Amino acid sequence: MLTNPDCIKPFNHDDAKLVAQADALLDRAFGIGRRSKTSYRLREGERAVEGLSFGLYRDDSEMGQVLRAVISFWHLRVGEHGHHAVMLGPIAVEPHLQGIGLGAMLMRHSLKQAAQRGHQLVILVGDEPYYAPFGFSRVPDGRLLLPGPVDPARLLFCELKPGAFDNVGGLVLSPSRFQPRTKTG
Numbered sequence: 600m601l602t603n604p605d606c607i608k609p610f611n612h613d614d615a616k617l618v619a620q621a622d623a624l625l626d627r628a629f630g631i632g633r634r635s636k637t638s639y640r641l642r643e644g645e646r647a648v649e650g651l652s653f654g655l656y657r658d659d660s661e662m663g664q665v666l667r668a669v670i671s672f673w674h675l676r677v678g679e680h681g682h683h684a685v686m687l688g689p690i691a692v693e694p695h696l697q698g699i700g701l702g703a704m705l706m707r708h709s710l711k712q713a714a715q716r717g718h719q720l721v722i723l724v725g726d727e728p729y730y731a732p733f734g735f736s737r738v739p740d741g742r743l744l745l746p747g748p749v750d751p752a753r754l755l756f757c758e759l760k761p762g763a764f765d766n767v768g769g770l771v772l773s774p775s776r777f778q779p780r781t782k783t784g
């Protein structure tokens with residue numbers, strides 16, 4: 600059950616103490632092998648999308664407000680034209696508080712913010728049954744290629760603007776890995 604106050608605040612990736620708390624939470628939620636995932640290759644050395652990282656805090660009678668869930672988004676470039684998309688993730692909820700709606704709160708809040716900020720296309724790697732109610736569908740097989748192994752059934756997209764995924768396909772890279780094609784001769 601959601602308690603009052605559960606509150607969502609912007610997450611500052613430059614706050615080392617907060618980042619350490621979030622890292623510990625992510626380790627508890629995903630296990631320490633999480634960094635071997637392909638999605639981490641897309642985030643390495645990049646800055647999270649401005650204004651789209653959030654922490655969910657919950658009141659604790661002894662410790663005050665405690666970080667209990669996190670979400671962030673990352674810039675992507677897709678295909679030879681470098682079409683812009685954002686990658687959702689990681690999202691994680693403290694294990695003993697999963698299944699009571701905190702993840703859904705963060706999903707709804709951050710997708711609304713993403714749309715308001717003009718982002719049009721969101722990609723993620725995750726379980727379709729969880730993400731489908733938020734508007735995510737499976738990417739048609741072979742349409743996107745990631746820089747590492749991904750189960751095609753878990754590669755999902757969500758159009759924040761209708762048609763945003765039309766004509767988008769190819770290799771998905773982080774902005775610093777993307778090399779725009781230069782015209783020759």
Ligand SMILES: CC(C)(COP(=O)(O)OP(=O)(O)OC[C@H]1O[C@@H](n2cnc3c(N)ncnc32)[C@H](O)[C@@H]1OP(=O)(O)O)[C@@H](O)C(=O)NCCC(=O)NCCS
Nearest residue numbers: 628690691692697698699700701702703724725726728729
């Ligand atoms: C996935 C996660 C973020 C969802 O947050 P949450 O607060 O637990 O989820 P909510 O309470 O908002 O939603 C609960 C519902 O989602 C379902 N659900 C949770 N995880 C699911 C999953 N992986 N696949 C399908 N359904 C899932 C629950 O069964 C529940 O369904 P119900 O409402 O019909 O009972 C959270 O469980 C988590 O941190 N998991 C570990 C890390 C992880 O897997 N992150 C996502 C990476 S893809």
